[in-house]
Amino acid sequence: MEPVSFGVVGVGGYARVHLHAVKVLEKEGLGKLSSVVIRNPSKYKDEIARLEGKNVNIYKSFEDMLENEAGNVEIIALPVAIHQHKDMTITALKAGFNVLVEKPPAVTIQDLDEMIRVERESRGFCAVGFQSQSENTVRGLKKRICGGKLGEIREVVVKGRWKRLDSYYERNAWAGKFIYDGKYVLDGTVANPLSHYLMNGLYFASMKWGETASPVRVRAELYRAHRIEGEDTSCLEVEVENGARVFFFATLCGPTNEMPVHEIVGSKGTAKWTKGQDVHIEYGNGEVEIIKDDGADERIEVFRNAARYLRGVDSKLNCTLSMTRPFVLTLNGAYESAGTIRDIPKRYLTIKKEGDSVSTLINGIVEIIDEASEQRKLYSDLGVEWAYPTRYFSLKDYRFFKMSL
Ligand SMILES: NC(=O)c1ccc[n+]([C@@H]2O[C@H](COP(=O)([O-])OP(=O)(O)OC[C@H]3O[C@@H](n4cnc5c(N)ncnc54)[C@H](OP(=O)(O)O)[C@@H]3O)[C@@H](O)[C@H]2O)c1
Structure with missing residues (x-):
């Protein structure tokens, strides 16, 4: 299958696991890391040097990534703080991207219902990082x-x-x-x-x-x-x-x-x-x-499933918003x-x-x-x-x- 292009927002905290998962898919020929957002470059000098060496596009803001990666990035991974999940998921879906948002996708039912509605109206999908x-x-x-x-x-x-x-x-x-x-x-x-x-x-x-x-x-x-x-x-x-x-x-x-x-x-x-x-x-x-x-690492399997689903190889996402x-x-x-x-x-x-x-x-x-x-x-x-x-x-x-x- 054609490798799926990922954009990851953030490189610290749990984003490291997302970057690792994409790296594993990259080795298997199933995915590639196309872009990342690093909003605090001074905090992540080593990561920037490493990613620049790999031809990854680095953006200073989420909005910059959305604007410049249409038609390139296929799945945006959101390992960001819980209270950011709803707005960023909705913005990415509305901009035409697929999303892999961390768990919990939302902490209020009104937020989750809004995310489900926007996902239905969009061309894309939103997978959730409940990896079990x-x-x-x-x-x-x-x-x-x-x-x-x-x-x-x-x-x-x-x-x-x-x-x-x-x-x-x-x-x-x-x-x-x-x-x-x-x-x-x-x-x-x-x-x-x-x-x-x-x-x-x-x-x-x-x-x-x-x-x-x-x-x-x-x-x-x-x-x-x-x-x-x-x-x-x-x-x-x-x-x-x-x-x-x-x-x-x-x-x-x-x-x-x-x-x-x-x-x-x-x-x-x-x-x-x-x-x-x-x-x-x-x-x-x-x-x-x-x-x-x-013995498989379920955190990697979440990414594999999203990539395979996008290419029509897996018929279902393992964890959906609904x-x-x-x-x-x-x-x-x-x-x-x-x-x-x-x-x-x-x-x-x-x-x-x-x-x-x-x-x-x-x-x-x-x-x-x-x-x-x-x-x-x-x-x-x-x-x-x-x-x-x-x-x-x-x-x-x-x-x-x-x-x-
Ligand atoms: N599935 C699991 O087992 C598991 C395990 C742990 C965490 N998580 C989930 O992962 C998510 C993140 O948790 P965390 O503890 O790593 O949070 P965190 O410490 O707040 O880290 C969030 C990261 O996202 C970056 N970020 C946030 N908004 C951004 C933006 N607009 N542009 C660029 N970068 C942005 C932050 O960058 P800066 O460093 O520059 O602020 C930071 O690197 C949460 O949803 C959490 O529930 C899941």
Whole structure:
């Protein structure tokens, strides 16, 4: 297939992963890096020297790239800050480009709906960087779910426990923010670092290929242990359209970084998948099936899929804007249900210096999340001392998120 021409906005932060992915496709003859936007040249002297040596067009602004690359760049990759996703995606689609936007594509349902509408009216497409949907294990399990091998899906339980130091929140101006630059960011476990796993929960809860299950109502608790505006610890119970329940337990205040764990319970079997490992399925008739992880880097697969889709080799994008609508609805419903983000008092935390930064641990969080996921209960249901009960929030006809803390 003819190599697909990419333009990447930014060269720092997660943009490095995008540049690497395009480089891998370039080696395979499937893609090429045509242009990048570097808005702060003094910050990226080495990158500029390297890219100039490779004949990559370097622009000082996104608008310059759009103006000059029509007919050359085919897919614009947007590994930019969350609050920039909507406007930049829409601008690129309207200018006739295809887009690969990072996750979450938007953090309010009104923004996502606008993006979906503009994509429909445009000639192009917008792929989303939720990369789990490009993993062979996740896709293999989804195929079996859609084929009815696990029966009716009843519960999906997801646990994510990561450890993020203060330096994580100091890396840019929007990290840990609820609102930045007048726009919602909702940065936290649900919208950002562990969002892949909530997305997976909704993906596995749907028995339709290429779809995620739509939430009917959500009950959620949001907390912060770090001195941030956003949340760093959450729990959600999501009732979806087919009656299944999705549970999501997450923290960025764990003692270590653990690979997130998924448990999918169906009427005919149960599947377990820990990120990076094989899927184990135990069927009701006693049979066991393993789906082997093929070892591919799913972040590269996102780019491969977009390139192959553009050339008509793949018939579908692995993650579309529409597929993320249940995720964004659930995210908004979680904030509506929680009503606010509660501070976890210092007496429940261990805060200490670590290297050049500071770590924040919620005491006992590993056991709390294990118990909550085993019992299918939220933290307040368990009587956790720092937890506050919340109510279900109905997402029927929900179209607009507007909330302040
Ligand atoms: N899929 C995943 O697993 C994954 C993992 C991590 C992050 N992400 C996503 O990746 C995105 C970026 O996250 P991050 O933490 O890397 O953010 P970040 O630290 O803010 O980095 C954003 C980068 O984009 C550049 N940029 C933003 N607007 C630009 C513009 N108009 N023109 C040129 N460059 C521009 C910035 O350039 P300057 O340095 O010049 O400011 C910076 O290099 C977010 O959506 C995040 O959710 C995804």
